[in-house]
Amino acid sequence: MEVRLIPTDRIVEDTGQPRTHTDEESLTELADSIKRHGILNPITVVPLHNVGMYRIVTGERRWRAATLAGLTEIPCVVRELDPEEIRTQQLIENMQREDLSPLDRARGIVALQDSTGATARDVAAMLGVSERTVSNLLDLLDLPADIGEQIVSKPNRPADGDLTEKHARFIKQLADDPDQQRRVAERVRQDRLSTAETASLVRALRESPELSEEILTAPPEAFTGYLKAKEQAAQSRAMAKADAEAVDVVRACAAALNELTPVGLSPDGLRSLRAALEEIRALIESLERECAMELAE
Incomplete structure (x- = not known):
């Protein structure tokens, strides 16, 4: 050169x-x-x-x-x-600038793809970054424009109230509700939420949409509480279902036994029936003992 x-x-x-x-x-x-x-x-x-x-x-x-x-x-x-080579060189240099915002970097990637026909992998090789980095940047274009313009790049540094690319990845999960995305972005800035807190907030909103207003105004330390409450409710529902199924099995067995009658059975049939009833009696006694142990009686 x-x-x-x-x-x-x-x-x-x-x-x-x-x-x-x-x-x-x-x-x-x-x-x-x-x-x-x-x-x-x-x-x-x-x-x-x-x-x-x-x-x-x-x-x-x-x-x-x-x-x-x-x-x-x-x-x-x-x-x-x-001219095409010139455009490519200019786009690559611009995207490597440290002061370029993540959203502008994403727009540059699209421009580079449009002008060269490059894939995400090709662009990653041109810029010396991972394909995942390119994919994450392109995802920013799916956010409402007013949120995208606020995103800053702060790798390995505290967010300190800024809306970072990591915050954006979680906010993007609320794509069905742009207004909710804006409210989460505002919470990030106002309360200086960490990415972990933002992740908990977004997950709580997705898992309990009926409580969205309550969650969006809750203090950060309460976000995980909503998740735990959701998990506990799910566990309670699962336990109630198991309870009902166990009782239904026993009642179905009792109903079936109630339909039996020894009248008309042969001597061999009667002996077999008594043996089967002994097996059932032993099972019932075993289940009763296990129930007593679980109830600490």
């Missing part, structure tokens, strides 16, 4: 650049850094052969900051690229 110094006044911006916003404060900070340390990474340009100029492919912020810092020339990598 050949790097050459090119005068800043022979370089022009790309008006088709997908990045449309520049943070003036961060640009000034970058200019101050360039004054002290110079440009550490060259920008990429393509030659405009007819006019002896160069158009920026990637590195527009560095070029602007260098101009602001008073540099008259900057290091550049000159490449021959077609």
Whole structure:
């Protein structure tokens, strides 16, 4: 890769650049850094052969900051690229910026897929991230736009009241009720909910929709209580069902025995019936003892 110094006044911006916003404060900070340390990474340009100029492919912020810092020339990598390659390079660079919001990153992935036909796996390879990361980012586009715009990226740092990508993954589970999603997002910000608390809140809302108003206004420490109450109610229903089934079996047996009569049986039949009744009596006595033990009698 050949790097050459090119005068800043022979370089022009790309008006088709997908990045449309520049943070003036961060640009000034970058200019101050360039004054002290110079440009550490060259920008990429393509030659405009007819006019002896160069158009920026990637590195527009560095070029602007260098101009602001008073540099008259900057290091550049000159490449021959077609319009599609230029667009791809620009999208990839923009998505690798640290200050890009998760939602803008997701939009960039869609733009990259649209312009190149790339799959999620292809995009992951281009960006040097996992396919799951790409999938999680694309999921953000399914959220209401006003929630998506609030999401920030804070990997390995406390949320501290911000709506993070992890919070968003749980909020997305309430996709059938956008208003409820907004209320959960508001709770996250107001009460500085952790992702674990948000997970419990969303699960409680999904499992007990009839209590949604009560749950949404409950303190965070109560979220797990709703889940436990739901589990206990389910256990109670299961136990009641088991109770009824046990009693029904015994009553069905009693009803069947009530229909029996020894009249008309042969001597062998009578002896067999008595033997069977002895077996039943032994089973009944055993069950009675087990019941007494369970009741601690």
